[in-house]
Amino acid sequence: MDCPRDGVELELKEDEHVSLQRCGECGGIWMDVADLSRILLRHNMPGLEKLGGTANLEEIAGQCPSCQVDLVVIEGGPHKSVRYDTCESCGGIWLEGIDKGNPDDSVETIGDRIVSFYKRFGNQSQH
């Protein structure tokens, strides 16, 4: 699979619970909604459907690396400032540039970044 942003081949990162694909170029993360749910649950976070967010159909996102259909932008967080992309066909999730760490980072470390992203996303207070 290639990165929806820059076409670089995504690298697979996995442990016994989750597998995700990362772009070494832009730091984007592609994962299955089931893998995301496992990461959130492991950190005592509510499921994705409980975190809210609204689809912004006017924003242009990339294409799903697996189905080649257009991704949909979901906005959340304070003043809708936090966004991720999702594929309505396969349920895949694309997180833009959140993983600018070391290429050898463990799935655990990457999972922590994903969790802090969704903490920001789920915080819809105006403060």
Ligand SMILES: [Zn+2]
């Ligand atoms: Zn990329």
Ligand SMILES: [Zn+2]
């Ligand atoms: Zn897809």
